[in-house]
Amino acid sequence: MKITSAEFVISNSEVAKCPDSRLPEYAFIGRSNVGKSSLINMLTERKNLAKTSGRPGKTQLINHFLINKSWHLVDLPGYGYAQVSKSAKKTFQKFITAYFEKREQMICAFVLIDSRHKPQPIDLEFMEWLGEHQVPFCIIYTKADKLKPKALERNINDYQAEMLQTWTEMPQYFITSSSSGMGRDEVLDYIDRINSQFAQ
Numbered sequence: 250m251k252i253t254s255a256e257f258v259i260s261n262s263e264v265a266k267c268p269d270s271r272l273p274e275y276a277f278i279g280r281s282n283v284g285k286s287s288l289i290n291m292l293t294e295r296k297n298l299a300k301t302s303g304r305p306g307k308t309q310l311i312n313h314f315l316i317n318k319s320w321h322l323v324d325l326p327g328y329g330y331a332q333v334s335k336s337a338k339k340t341f342q343k344f345i346t347a348y349f350e351k352r353e354q355m356i357c358a359f360v361l362i363d364s365r366h367k368p369q370p371i372d373l374e375f376m377e378w379l380g381e382h383q384v385p386f387c388i389i390y391t392k393a394d395k396l397k398p399k400a401l402e403r404n405i406n407d408y409q410a411e412m413l414q415t416w417t418e419m420p421q422y423f424i425t426s427s428s429s430g431m432g433r434d435e436v437l438d439y440i441d442r443i444n445s446q447f448a449q
């Protein structure tokens with residue numbers, strides 16, 4: 250898919266104030282600093298469309314971007330920045346959960362996972378939460394440029410093995426690097442395919 254236009258629409262913390270449109274939308278979610286905002290810039294080939302930072306906790310609101318005047322990309326704040334203790338399991342920021350519960354036009358979430366790390370309970374718990382709430386999602390393993398191919402493969406296999414314990418059907422996954430552009434065509438083609446089904 251060719252990106253012909255990408256515009257910031259609105260930021261807010263209230264799902265009710267998100268754009269009042271029926272356009273299909275795709276939300277990027279994952280731990281703070283995993284590279285959600287950078288991936289939005291990489292996909293759209295716009296350097297500063299979404300604000301990025303080396304420090305976790307940069308994105309604080311729900312940010313809508315209108316792409317090709319026909320669908321939305323949504324940048325969300327990260328979870329897991331304020332260390333979630335075991336007893337506080339499954340307590341993700343309130344408006345993130347409200348967004349996924351209420352936003353009907355959100356047709357596929359992309360859960361971003363830092364490919365450098367071994368499986369993290371908070372990522373597995375978040376995907377379980379999405380499953381319990383019937384939210385469709387795929388996985389994106391980010392920052393692939395930071396690892397040697399063997400280590401990357403090992404970490405992804407470890408995540409997949411963990412997920413097999415909960416899921417009978419494995420979600421689709423992609424491997425990306427916002428610095429090299431790896432995975433760009435695959436993610437955009439996937440979105441394009443869903444968009445055309447949505448339009449029928």
Ligand SMILES: Nc1nc2c(ncn2[C@@H]2O[C@H](COP(=O)(O)OP(=O)(O)OP(=O)(O)O)[C@@H](O)[C@H]2O)c(=O)[nH]1
Binds near residue numbers: 285328391393426
């Ligand atoms: N090497 C490399 N660095 C990346 C990649 N993606 C993001 N980064 C870096 O990781 C840091 C965090 O990136 P962001 O895109 O701001 O992460 P985020 O998930 O939006 O973070 P929050 O908004 O705080 O939740 C920045 O310093 C980016 O430059 C990547 O694919 N490769």
Ligand SMILES: [Mg+2]
Binds near residue numbers: 307324
């Ligand atoms: Mg961000």
